[in-house]
Amino acid sequence: xxxxxxxxxxxxxxxxxxxxxxxxxxxxxxxxxxxxxxxxxxxxxxxxxxxxxxxxxxxxxxxxxxxxxxxxxxxxxxxxxxxxxxxxxxxxxxxxxxxxxxxxxxxxxxxxxxxxxxxxxxxxxxxxxxxxxxxxxxxxxxxxxxxxxxxxxxxxxxxxxxxxxxx
Amino acid sequence: xxxxxxxxxxxxxxxxxxxxxxxxxxxxxxxxxxxxxxxxxxxxxxxxxxxxxxxxxxxxxxxxxxxxxxxxxxxxxxxxxxxxxxxxxxxxxxxxxxxxxxx
Numbered sequence: 001x002x003x004x005x006x007x008x009x010x011x012x013x014x015x016x017x018x019x020x021x022x023x024x025x026x027x028x029x030x031x032x033x034x035x036x037x038x039x040x041x042x043x044x045x046x047x048x049x050x051x052x053x054x055x056x057x058x059x060x061x062x063x064x065x066x067x068x069x070x071x072x073x074x075x076x077x078x079x080x081x082x083x084x085x086x087x088x089x090x091x092x093x094x095x096x097x098x099x100x101x102x103x104x105x106x107x108x109x110x111x112x113x114x115x116x117x118x119x120x121x122x123x124x125x126x127x128x129x130x131x132x133x134x135x136x137x138x139x140x141x142x143x144x145x146x147x148x149x150x151x152x153x154x155x156x157x158x159x160x161x162x163x164x165x166x167x
Numbered sequence: 168x169x170x171x172x173x174x175x176x177x178x179x180x181x182x183x184x185x186x187x188x189x190x191x192x193x194x195x196x197x198x199x200x201x202x203x204x205x206x207x208x209x210x211x212x213x214x215x216x217x218x219x220x221x222x223x224x225x226x227x228x229x230x231x232x233x234x235x236x237x238x239x240x241x242x243x244x245x246x247x248x249x250x251x252x253x254x255x256x257x258x259x260x261x262x263x264x265x266x267x268x269x270x
Contacts, residue, residue, distance in 0.1 A: 023190035073247040077254040088195035095192040106181035152241040160248040
């Protein structure tokens with residue numbers, strides 16, 4: 001066990017433990033804050049995989065953007081005076097059986113398959129390479145995503161602010 | 168076995184995926200369903216970056232992971248706008264009680 005392995009197991013534990021709280025906690029606020037820990041754990045895994053820029057983007061976009069949006073969603077769709085913000089559950093037994101089988105299947109597939117593995121030496125930084133790829137090989141997807149984001153933001157604002165009589 | 172390789176990352180991502188599916192199936196609140204979707208997108212991203220690192224594909228996997236993050240942000244924004252509208256119309260966001268498309 002090297003230091004790398006210990007850090008990996010630590011981050012995997014943080015990720016999976018908090019993800020379990022996210023899907024098992026009845027309290028939505030607890031789930032949202034556990035989701036924060038999950039995102040941090042996943043960012044740690046990205047760093048271990050040598051993806052430093054993606055890890056920073058993960059923290060900035062997920063924790064700074066998406067999680068705040070989700071918490072806004074929770075706060076705006078529950079009566080705040082009602083202190084306990086709970087969620088009900090359905091199909092728990094059925095889902096547990098299904099997920100148990102699925103998890104077993106995934107585990108067997110992932111561990112039994114002889115994956116082609118040829119780790120390249122870790123680059124010192126990925127920012128330069130990523131930036132170069134974004135304006136060469138992937139420039140079309142990059143521009144399309146920029147337009148998609150614009151459409152999404154305008155669309156989200158228009159959907160959320162729609163007045164009653166225009167329905 | 169204890170030395171971390173590609174398999175370990177794949178197993179972590181698989182378990183995260185299963186948790187996400189479980190959240191989507193069992194939660195009633197629409198925002199919690201969205202959290203399940205975010206878990207699934209994260210597990211897919213771990214796979215992309217793990218294969219990009221261990222498969223010697225250069226940085227393409229990381230680029231795709233960045234695109235997935237952008238799509239996740241777009242999805243969260245639209246979905247929350249829809250959830251807010253549902254709340255305005257039905258006064259709750261329980262996915263099992265909302266079954267009409269139009270009032």
